[in-house]
Amino acid sequence: MMKKWSPDFDRCRICGTTERKHMAKGMCNSCYQKQWKKENPESIKQWRKENKEKIKQYNKQHGKQYYEKNKEIINKKNKLYNEKNKELVAQRKKQWALNNSDHLKLYRKRYYQENKDKIDRQVKQYRSENRELVRQREKASGKKYRDKNKEKSRERKRRWEKDNPEKARAYGMRRRAKKRNAEGNHTGKDRKFLMDLADNKCQCCGGSDRLAIDHIIPLSKNGSNGIFNLQVLCLFCNSSKGNHRNTDYRSLEFLQAVYSYRAEDWVRMHKISPELPIGATI
Ligand SMILES: [Zn+2]
Numbered sequence: 001m002m003k004k005w006s007p008d009f010d011r012c013r014i015c016g017t018t019e020r021k022h023m024a025k026g027m028c029n030s031c032y033q034k035q036w037k038k039e040n041p042e043s044i045k046q047w048r049k050e051n052k053e054k055i056k057q058y059n060k061q062h063g064k065q066y067y068e069k070n071k072e073i074i075n076k077k078n079k080l081y082n083e084k085n086k087e088l089v090a091q092r093k094k095q096w097a098l099n100n101s102d103h104l105k106l107y108r109k110r111y112y113q114e115n116k117d118k119i120d121r122q123v124k125q126y127r128s129e130n131r132e133l134v135r136q137r138e139k140a141s142g143k144k145y146r147d148k149n150k151e152k153s154r155e156r157k158r159r160w161e162k163d164n165p166e167k168a169r170a171y172g173m174r175r176r177a178k179k180r181n182a183e184g185n186h187t188g189k190d191r192k193f194l195m196d197l198a199d200n201k202c203q204c205c206g207g208s209d210r211l212a213i214d215h216i217i218p219l220s221k222n223g224s225n226g227i228f229n230l231q232v233l234c235l236f237c238n239s240s241k242g243n244h245r246n247t248d249y250r251s252l253e254f255l256q257a258v259y260s261y262r263a264e265d266w267v268r269m270h271k272i273s274p275e276l277p278i279g280a281t282i
């Protein structure tokens with residue numbers, strides 16, 4: 001004859017198990033405890049109050065395991081709660097983040113390192129889908145940061161300008177051009193190209209002292225900021241240029257080289273045939 005689970009029952013009368021230990025009233029240990037808890041909420045509350053530290057320790061040890069086991073139910077419950085208490089939850093989150101900023105930083109860093117590829121991919125996609133929004137946000141946060149760290153950002157800017165002189169000058173000119181609503185633009189790379197093409201010599205006097213990129217028709221006279229309005233001049237020739245009418249010192253070969261340089265870009269950017277109609281504005 002099979003051994004009975006308890007004197008009066010073959011199995012737990014609630015859940016039917018024969019595995020767990022028998023407790024009173026034909027219930028297994030687990031069912032009995034559940035029932036007792038249901039019937040004695042006040043005692044539970046009291047016990048929790050008195051054993052906060054113990055509970056904390058227990059959760060630390062078993063919380064993750066418990067969560068993994070009951071994921072779906074927990075997530076559902078949390079979601080419901082969060083929806084019902086939106087403001088409170090947001091407030092708590094904010095407070096928590098403030099109280100745990102160091103911890104959060106570390107956690108984010110680790111999370112990023114563990115999921116680098118995925119995150120980079122997501123960020124890239126988001127940025128390409130929300131270009132204008134991202135640009136505005138970055139502008140705002142960049143300004144905020146610079147206002148907060150004036151000396152630091154000034155130093156960084158100085159360093160960057162030193163390392164990227166032509167790029168920096170291109171930015172400067174772009175700013176000035178924008179102020180005047182000038183047509184066209186050029187990059188630091190374009191400036192380097194022009195300097196090299198001019199053999200790092202002034203196109204007026206052939207000197208190589210204090211060279212700069214010059215607008216042939218000045219921005220102040222509605223000249224373009226594009227590459228076809230640029231030449232290389234030394235400071236002396238530049239300042240003696242004044243308001244003379246004919247101040248284009250570029251040779252025909254120089255101009256042709258600029259055209260074909262820009263045409264290559266044009267072809268690459270637009271993936272079109274390299275034949276360029278004569279006189280086309282690029
Ligand atoms: Zn049971």
Ligand SMILES: [Zn+2]
Pocket residue numbers: 202203204205206207233234235236237238
């Ligand atoms: Zn010169």
